[in-house]
Amino acid sequence: MHLHIIDHYQKMKSPIHRLDGRVKLVFIVSVILSCTLLPTNAWPAYILLFSVMVALILLSDLNIAYVMKRSLLVLPFLLTALPLIFRASEPSIITYTVDKITITISQGGLIRFTSLGIKSWLSVIAAILLASTTSFTELLLAMRSLKTPRLLVAVFGLMWRYLFLMFEEVERLMRARLSRSGRDLSSPRRLGGSLMWRAGVTGGMAGSLFVRSLERSERVYNSMLARGYDGEIRSLEEPPIQSGVLLWLIIAVAGLFLLVIVTNLLMGSL
Amino acid sequence: MKEAISINNLSYSYPDGHQALTGVSLQITSGEKVALIGPNGAGKSTLLLHLNGILSGTGNIKIMGLEPTQENLPIIRALVGLVFQNPDDQLFSPTVFEDVAYGPIYQGLDKITVQSRVNQALDDVHMREYQERVSHHLSLGEKKRIAIATVLSMQPEILILDEPSSGLDPRARRELIRLLRELPQTLLVATHDLLLVRELLPRAVVIDGGRVAADGDTAEIFSDSFRLESHGLELPT
Numbered sequence: 079m080h081l082h083i084i085d086h087y088q089k090m091k092s093p094i095h096r097l098d099g100r101v102k103l104v105f106i107v108s109v110i111l112s113c114t115l116l117p118t119n120a121w122p123a124y125i126l127l128f129s130v131m132v133a134l135i136l137l138s139d140l141n142i143a144y145v146m147k148r149s150l151l152v153l154p155f156l157l158t159a160l161p162l163i164f165r166a167s168e169p170s171i172i173t174y175t176v177d178k179i180t181i182t183i184s185q186g187g188l189i190r191f192t193s194l195g196i197k198s199w200l201s202v203i204a205a206i207l208l209a210s211t212t213s214f215t216e217l218l219l220a221m222r223s224l225k226t227p228r229l230l231v232a233v234f235g236l237m238w239r240y241l242f243l244m245f246e247e248v249e250r251l252m253r254a255r256l257s258r259s260g261r262d263l264s265s266p267r268r269l270g271g272s273l274m275w276r277a278g279v280t281g282g283m284a285g286s287l288f289v290r291s292l293e294r295s296e297r298v299y300n301s302m303l304a305r306g307y308d309g310e311i312r313s314l315e316e317p318p319i320q321s322g323v324l325l326w327l328i329i330a331v332a333g334l335f336l337l338v339i340v341t342n343l344l345m346g347s348l
Numbered sequence: 349m350k351e352a353i354s355i356n357n358l359s360y361s362y363p364d365g366h367q368a369l370t371g372v373s374l375q376i377t378s379g380e381k382v383a384l385i386g387p388n389g390a391g392k393s394t395l396l397l398h399l400n401g402i403l404s405g406t407g408n409i410k411i412m413g414l415e416p417t418q419e420n421l422p423i424i425r426a427l428v429g430l431v432f433q434n435p436d437d438q439l440f441s442p443t444v445f446e447d448v449a450y451g452p453i454y455q456g457l458d459k460i461t462v463q464s465r466v467n468q469a470l471d472d473v474h475m476r477e478y479q480e481r482v483s484h485h486l487s488l489g490e491k492k493r494i495a496i497a498t499v500l501s502m503q504p505e506i507l508i509l510d511e512p513s514s515g516l517d518p519r520a521r522r523e524l525i526r527l528l529r530e531l532p533q534t535l536l537v538a539t540h541d542l543l544l545v546r547e548l549l550p551r552a553v554v555i556d557g558g559r560v561a562a563d564g565d566t567a568e569i570f571s572d573s574f575r576l577e578s579h580g581l582e583l584p585t
Contacts, residue, residue, distance in 0.1 A: 255440070
């Protein structure tokens with residue numbers, strides 16, 4: 079029921095939606111790669127990429143507030159980069175000394191952290207743009223015709239198919255648990271049991287889900303074998319990309335490449 | 349007689365816009381044994397999920413006189429034992445004991461009471477010796493009976509079962525019917541098993557397209573095979 083949690087795709091008819099899936103995939107992967115390769119402290123380049131993303135979002139008729147809200151997904155991952163702030167490299171901004179431990183927030187660390195944050199955020203926006211304008215089946219087709227290893231595409235495809243089933247299974251489990259989470263009028267005690275007990279129950283649910291998924295995977299595999307699966311997934315050929323679109327794609331990717339080279343030459347160390 | 353379930357003009361549509369229930373009204377008195385029959389997708393399960401407040405549509409529902417407000421929901425969930433179609437959804441603990449004890453422990457009952465509730469519930473379904481078994485390894489028939497025990501341990505007033513006999517072999521089905529006959533609670537059973545209905549449940553409610561199509565004496569409803577078939581049902585000869 080809550081499938082929108084995993085499926086971002088919005089059925090619309092903007093120019094971006096109509097664009098060949100392969101073109102979008104190559105372009106977005108290039109954007110993400112460029113974000114990774116840009117040096118720290120390259121603010122003009124970040125702003126440029128951000129403007130490109132906003133322009134594309136506007137062109138695709140997506141609600142910009144929706145995309146921004148979704149992109150907050152990056153926040154928890156930023157925590158892993160948090161230690162960068164405290165990595166001492168001069169000049170330091172703030173220095174705390176508690177007992178014998180000195181904590182330093184350095185300017186270099188802060189800049190690296192912020193840069194990393196912005197780069198990750200831009201990558202997530204790019205990924206959301208792709209996922210919201212391209213249906214998953216189209217993405218799979220694109221990956222397949224771009225010669226992504228077939229096994230990998232098959233894994234993505236099956237994962238997508240069964241993720242929904244698993245979600246529904248989780249929902250039914252939670253529903254069954256909720257149904258038995260009642261209150262006895264004769265018992266004045268606190269509802270819900272102890273924290274440890276609840277953690278145990280949740281663990282049991284996760285375990286049961288795991289065992290059932292494993293069993294299902296065996297049944298699915300058997301049914302694939304029964305239909306002649308031999309490890310190779312075959313599909314129909316895709317038509318070639320239109321030459322006009324292809325030209326634009328080459329220009330865009332070359333532009334990104336140039337941006338990375340120039341910013342690295344000007345601001346970073348190659 | 350006290351009213352166990354009272355539904356007035358209940359309508360519900362799913363978030364995707366699909367209208368599942370339209371103007372459903374149904375009164376069930378305490379101790380009644382009622383069947384809920386109808387084709388797949390008629391709205392049977394959706395209706396059942398309203399009876400302990402997991403879904404909430406528009407209209408009036410009262411369970412043992414209680415409206416499903418936020419305050420009352422925990423009480424209603426203890427009063428209504430809902431047994432789901434797939435027992436695997438209901439059995440999520442490592443052992444049978446822990447599954448049956450979930451409800452009582454959640455209610456904050458003390459250890460001795462929990463143990464006696466579990467014993468009682470397992471006795472009711474004739475599975476006392478299964479306490480330490482692993483739920484996952486049981487047969488479907490055994491799982492269904494344990495699933496019933498997991499709600500009996502909360503000592504509900506109303507027992508609601510979704511497709512209790514589906515997938516059971518004849519012997520397991522026979523045992524289930526015997527078990528259901530022994531239970532004193534108000535019973536509402538959604539099922540396609542019309543023979544079970546004829547044997548066990550004197551009142552039948554036919555639901556089709558999210559509406560109540562017929563409600564009355566089981567024998568009377570079953571005597572009209574033309575009407576049954578018009579709702580996608582068929583009584584085996």
